[in-house]
Amino acid sequence: MTTLVVRTRADLRAALADSPRPIGLVPTMGWLHDGHRALMRRARAADRTTVVSIFVNPRQFGDPSDLAQYPRNETRDVAMCEAEGVDLVFAPAVDEVYPPGFDTSVIVGSIAEPLEGAARPGHFPGVATVVAILFGLVRAERAYFGQKDAQQVAVIRRMALDLAIPTEVVACPTVREADGLAMSSRNVHLSPAERAAAPVLRTALLVAREAWANGERSGEVLRHRMRAQLAEEPLANVEYVSCADGSTLAELERVDGPALLSLAVRFGSTRLIDNEPLG
């Protein structure tokens, strides 16, 4: 089966007009890995047409050098989509997504403010805007996202609900390397020493999870457990650790219901995030 690659809104609309429904959309920024493959497989299992978008969205990057360094290899990405039986790849240029005169930003409220929202101002407006455009263009019955970006999933769910977008947002489990490191396109930037150190994110989350499983309910103690674990790794520069309410993402004093442990850590210039739900 050949994967059709389209680059314009018009070609996408034409290709989708005859495509069997339901349609499953996997939005990506390319440099695809096994985490993306898992999303494609979920779509293939549930939907009759699978669409993958490949678009490095400039609006969600604060730092221009982060955008410039973002890894890209469309040939390899399309080959992976083809191997996974994807029907359609939408790989637009920036002007096609944001045509001249484009002047809209989708700003999601309180769920987008803490954690990644606080650490990366402008990031979630960029994500919500591009995802709203993709949802409008593809009109998929379902769209698939990785739970590694748990706050992103919550922001997109809120946006789809509030804007009456009928696409169902499906969150899929984080896919990990054998040593526990969450798969991410950014892992390619880690030096060998940083790569060896990076599983400390998972270890820190698991240490806190174990404390919680043993009855610890203080949010501060759980955050402290993660910080202490991360402090043992000299290459890890901690940006934040969080033990937050599972629905509002507000920091918790006491964990009495569903919660989310999450963290953001820099290794050199590479910023990694991970999370672990509790309860």
Ligand code: PAF
């Ligand atoms: O998670 C990502 O890769 C991006 O944030 C997304 C959802 C494709 C929007 O650009």
